[in-house]
Amino acid sequence: MHHYLIVETQSALASKRLSGISLALEAAEDGSQVSLWLMQDGTQALQSAQDVGLEACCAHANIRVFADAFALNQRGISLAGWPQVESAGIDVFATRLLSTDTRPIWH
C-alpha cells in the first residue's frame, strides 16, 4: 500500500478547485494513506471560516493534514480553529518525502 504525500501550494483565490485537497480525498477513499501538506499559499485555506474540502480531509481516517510552519509564520496564520492540522517544519516534510513507500505529488 502506497502512502501519498500531496502538497497543496495554491490558495482558493488563485485556483477555483483546490486539486490537492480533492486528490487527497479521492486517494483516501480508495484506501490509501495520505499526508496532505499545506505549503505556501495553500496555508490560506486555514484562514477560511469554513472549508468543506479541508474539513473532510481533517475528518477522514486515512488523511493526516500538515501545515508548513514557515508559511504559517510568514502569513500570520493561526491553527486555532483547526485542532487536527499539525504544524510541521521542512525536516518533517523531508522525512516523509524520503520514505521509499511515499508517492509525492506537488500542486
Next chain:
Amino acid sequence: MLDTHTPPQDGQTGQTGRQAQSLFLGLMGSPYDSDWTTTFFRLLDDTLARGCEVSVWTCGNATSITSRLMHRDPDPIHPDSPSQTCSHSMPSLVTRYLGKYPGNLRWYVCRYCMEERGATQQIDGVEIKLPFSFTTYLNQAEQSLVFGTK
C-alpha cells in the same frame, strides 16, 4: 456523514518504507512566480544536511536560477548593513551548496530550455544536459519530486 477522528500518532501513518538515500528534484516553474523557490532551497538544505544525494534538474524558466547574469542590488534601505540576507542571489546560493556538498549535489540544466530563454551564461559547477537525459537521472534516484510547471 463523516465521523470525527483522532489524528494518528507518529508511527501509525502506515508508512513502512526506509529512508531513501538519493533524491531527484525537478524544477520547472519560473523562479519568481511564487515562493516555491524558497521552499525548494529549504528542502535542499535539509536533505543535503542529512547526507542525501540530491540531483537537481532545471527546465523552462527555472534554468535562470543558475544564470551568472542574475544580479541583486544591495539593500536600498540600509546599503551599509553588515547583514548579508539581502545580498544573496539564487546563483550564489547554488554555488555555495555545490561547494559545501561536492559529492552529494549534482545540478543539471536543460540545454534546450536554457537556450530558448537566453540563460546560456551559467555559473560554474552546473552540468548542461540534453533533455533526453532527464529520465536517466530521474531513474537513478530512489525518490523524486517535481516543483511547478513549465
